[in-house]
Amino acid sequence: MPKVSTSGSSTMIHSLFLVSSAGHIFLEKHWKCVISRSVCDYLFEAQGKASTPENVPPVIATPHHYLISVYRDRIFFVAVIQTEVPPLFVIEFLHRVAETFQDYFGECSEASIKDNVVIVYELLEEMLDNGFPLATESNILKEMIKPPTILRSVVNTITGSRELGKQGVFVWVMSLGSSCSMCLPVLQQLLFFAGSSNVGEMLPTGQLSNIPWRRAGVKYTNNEAYFDVVEEIDAILDKSGNIVFAEIQGVIDACVKLSGMPDLTLSFVNPRLLDDVSFHPCVRFKRWEAERVLSFIPPDGNFQLMSYHVNAQNLVAIPVYVKQNISFFETGSSGRLDITVGPKQTMGKTVEDVVVTVQMPKVLLNANLTPSQGTYTYDPVTKVLVWDIGKLNQQKVPNLKGSLSLQSGAPRPEENPSLNIDLKIQQLAISGLKVNRLNMFGEKYKPFKGVKYVTKAGKFQVRT
């Protein structure tokens, strides 16, 4: 066997393992030499120690490697590295990988990754070169590697057998490594043909562009641009409903389907509200600094244009009030629960999709409650009580009342569980932020434009 060179360690990300939350390694990719799967044992060890997967430390030092992992959609993305590298660099990259999968397959799950294993390998191959990020912009990637649905439709128009061709070649090629020396001459030939280059016009040009986030030659019959201003209220309320901490964070999600190279300008009526912003790389920062206007050549398709923090100095309008009384009795292993949620500062809009989630103490056996509105479920295994209220009614304030039964003999829980509130208000940006206008330059046609506002609860917690 040839000598395997191990000198030098110049690779940022050596290997990537995808591990299901059950501890099954279902995909691995190596950029240099192969690192044994057993390296993941350290992760499993940490997982064993941690109470929940979220508590697994993102960085684990092992005798020869470092494992940097992110936990997303019930999958651990584990990068193996050998040398100093900014941990956030790897973490951010792993999240980018997960987002790309999500983008390609609609969901990032073990099943979808397994179903599209070829594309996954292709993507990883393009995203990292020698362990260093190469192409991470989804628009560039899509130029090179077609998302599954499109591919299928394209190929199906030729003939069915060729789709199998690609998958087949792949499985075959990857299995070759183990033994199958029989195929060598075939591979030679393939190589020969693969090497012959008459595929120039098929090559992705996005990587060469000054605006790598946008694909060239975009064409739509209906040109449209939608912007969603989504604001989230992060708040902590104390027992008596006072605000301990509240702030508004927002993002502007865009869905832009415009032909050619449009240059857009988005301005706000009240840009001063924005305290801290971060932008998609397409936004011209200087212009923002000078004029408080978002000027950009958008990527094609869905993307997050900006995220912001609202400068409200604690003057955050909290759209609901919560009255609660949860008590556990000293004797008799039982308790009582009484929660009322009502609208407060809603700016005349209806509060929808209100859900109250409570992580109950471990000793709670069951709950026997009656909601005046909506439905409730209590999962005795995870000890989570969910009360799905729906729309908040001004006249009849929803209420959930009833008794709780505790494990007999166990000590009474000392602390009351805190309530997490979810809600949604359509057509309202709670900070009052308003888009002034959207202008397009550089293209002749008239696009259809739309702006939507939504307010949601972010990390909205009521302490009890």
Place this chain on the structure above:
Amino acid sequence: MSSSSAFNDEKGGSSSVGEPEYGHDPASGGIFSSDYKRHDDLKEMLDSNKDSLKLEAMKRIVAVSIHIYSCLLNLNNKHLWLQVKKLVYVYLVRYAEEQQDLALLSISTFQRGLKDPNQLIRASALRVLSSIRVTIIVPIMMLAIKEAASDMSPYVRKTAAHAIPKLYSLDPDQKDQLIEVIEKLLADKTTLVAGSVVMAFEEVCPERIDLIHKNYRKLCNLLIDVEEWGQVVIINMLTRYARTQFLNPNANESLLEEGGEKAFYGSDEEEGKEDKAEAAALVVKRKPYVMDPDHRLLLRNTKPLLQSRNAAVVMAVAQLYFHLAPKAEVGVIAKALVRLMRSHSEVQYVVLQNVATMTIKRRGMFEPYLKSFYIRSTDPTQIKVLKLEVLTNLANETNISTILREFQTYIKSMDKDFVAATIQAIGRCATNIGEVRDTCLNGLVQLLSNRDELVVAESVVVIKKLLQMQPEKHSDIIKHMAKLIDNIQVPMARASILWLIGEYCEHVPKIAPDVLRKMAKSFTNEEDIVKLQILNLAAKLYLTNSKQTKLLTQYVLNLAKYDQNYDIRDRARFIRQLIVPTDKSGALSKYAKKLFLALKPAPVLESPFKDRDHFQLGSLSHLLNAKAGGYQELPDWPEAAPDPSVRNVEVPEWTKCSSREKRKEKKVEKPFYSDSEAESGPTESADSDSDTGSGSVSGSDSGSEESGSDSGSEDSEGESDSDKEEKDKRKATKKKPKKIAQESEESEQSSAEELKKSTKSKEPKGRSDSESEDEEESSTESSESESEEESESDTDTDTKKKKKTSASKPPPKPTKKEKKEMSLLDLDDFEPAPSPQVTPVSNFVSSSLVTDLEGLSLTDTALSPSAASPTCGPLKTYELLHRITGEGLAVSYCFSRHAFATDPYMVSVQIQFTNNMESEARSLRMQDPKLQSGMRISEFPEIDVLTPGETATVVMGIDFCDSTQAANFQLCTHSKKFFVTIQPPVGELMMPVFMTENEFKKEQGQLMGMNEITEKLTLCEGCREDHIIVQRVTSTANLSRVPCGSATECSPPLPRSRLPVSRFAGKTVSSGSLVLITVVTKEDWAAQVTVNCEKMLIGTLLVKDILQALSQ
């Protein structure tokens, strides 16, 4: 392997291997006739454990693939081809090491690919070739990389940069050659390459910091446009670089007052002593810190990246600021880091670790964001604990009550690990903040009655530590804890209580023996750690109260003697020997009391993040608090700054680069200029530029374009001396005629100026005679100061070898001080503004030539016209404070159109104070600026005294953020305050940019559409001459004329001798957006003004102003 190669040899020559095999395989047809689902079970079969199944699967796969292969031969579907090709690459890269023969077979394919006319194919060939880890091909790879490094396509060069670390890891012996390639690629000007090559640099030769010098400024300037991953690598590298090259901005903070004084003496010394060099060195050492402009450049260019969506970039900038920025500026990163707290929990984890380290050194920075670190019950425990750490670090006298209230909530949490951490945090708050120690202690004592044992145990441990600080006050608490020993089962807590009782047995003389009695009873059932403490307690009691406890102690010691644990047996033996006096007992037993009852220092509860900042923040090593492999230490600041001139660069690259860049707004062009302004070193390039321009143009008009690019190249800072001399000569000849003409104007010079001159002669520096010459040339005050600066920079060029920015910069400073004391009038003069906008050449050349010269020079044409024609007069002066409203103090201002010395993003405003009062005005200064967001102001130095009738001029800088919003502030005298407002005309928000006509057209081409505003007008009678148009435009806006040299425009086709088109170029001061103006004159004095500017607002305003200037 061997069989495969044998097989290979047999079949190797055959060119149509596929077909016969296809023919041989009977199964292939069958597979394809069936439905596709079949391949699903293929996968299953491959995954199965049975070898027979696997084999079957393999067979079928081979069959399939051969079929595909033969299909492919006839297939023209390029897309599919590309896919297959990539897969083969994937395979090759993966298995090349194991199947070298195969890999080698493919080499020729890639070599062919390297020559392909398509850049993407060249790149992908190189990428795969360099990924094949087979040592035999190292020379081929080396060759390929070298070739690709000089490829036309930046994308291929980028790939070459990626290939470098691959080759290096394959064969480290190639290092030297690779460094050469890296050096070459570092000089690359494209953003595409920058990130990758710095990555290669970090992998291969991070110690060769010298390779960065020449590219430092370029990297800083390109940074914002590099892709995000590259940004991280570059920023981290530049942090290290800056640590080796610049001085610590925070080093002499404490010495500041003292330092100023010393500098003053230093200047005296300098004048007096002969050995100037030594004195200068002293001054450098002692004088107040002046930031190297390159240092500033780095800080400024990284700041916008705090807004990046990529957490790694934000963190990289944050650590750069933390390690490099002056204390006052570090605060900007807090907001961005707090923003990251909303990101994924892994990101939070890393950010919080870094914030925890930062909060120890710079608490104030995060204090406003205290609430952002409040903990939610849904946070993962590891995040909670880190947040707690940050909260504890942030605690101080003012916010401790809020924090403690928060902590109270946390103590009730269901997450017990977190509760324990909270209790520890309370302990730390109590030790750090004396005021709340008792409150905390009481709180903790209350926790002792908590039902959760863990909570109680943790409290006991913390209370123990707290009590150690002042035990005498808290004997009741000790008593309380003694009672707890019956209930608490957690060993650590029991041990703590026993230790406490033993240590302070004198405070609880009655209880202590009783406790020992109880413990003796349960000794055998205790944990080891508790047993040890029981022994301790017994020993201490024996020493203090042997009467009551002698027997008990002996009993305990006997029990311990037969314990299973040898530690305990040893301890028992040791204690017995020490405390029980026997005949044999040595000298030590005399000191037993001292040994056991020595005063123990209270433990210092400190953050585990203390001192972690010796690791570069954001690094893996910092996170793990241990040096990771390949970690590059963050060097300490140097004592004295190394020679900054090493970063000076040959400029041709820059000019080329700037004209090539497409995304103007952020591009190199602007930073290049701002860069040279920010520095004293490069300034000379600007005027030398104009000189050569004039020199060559005087020969012929048509040559101007050539000379334009020429002068561009001479922008270089690393110009050769001989070149300079030649130019100076030329300049001298030029100046002569001008001098004569100037003499008539000289009589107009104010007395103030003479005064100034007299002081100037006092200046310590050995100026060349060109200085005096220059001075005579000046006519108005402003141009006077201009030329003064110019002369300064002239001398610089002459004495280039002498010059080292830091060394040459200091001398003007002390002089400035000295002069100020003499209360000289024109302070502006002393402002060491290194501005490139100087034209010594002006009026006495023929008017058409003048216009050309103006265009060629890099200068502020608006200034020189004041010399070019008297009609324009001095700079427009605006009133800031009327004599009457100011109660005798009149203040006026004008835009001097110099670059502001300390900050190139600011417009410099010259303010003139006239004291018309009877009494003297003292301590004139500004205060309380009210600015629109984003605007910044740099205050003028305070004027100590202004005697009646006197006039003083100072310069201040305002960054208007490219808007015409007014800057409001208060002018204060020793007795009064006046609210004043400075509103800039739009034309003053820009500065001239030199460009050739071609560049101009190119840029204009990119600023079409909405960015272009065109207006028609009729020229008024007064301005129907070209040079007057030029003058009016340049006096309205601070722009420079673009030389018109291309033959198509101005020669034969147009009958008129005058040029019908005038072009002006500039850029806005704070954002550097280009401003291009074209004035086309037509028949019947009709004219058309076109403004191209990215900032539409500025464009619109500017058009209005220019219309007005030209039509009235």
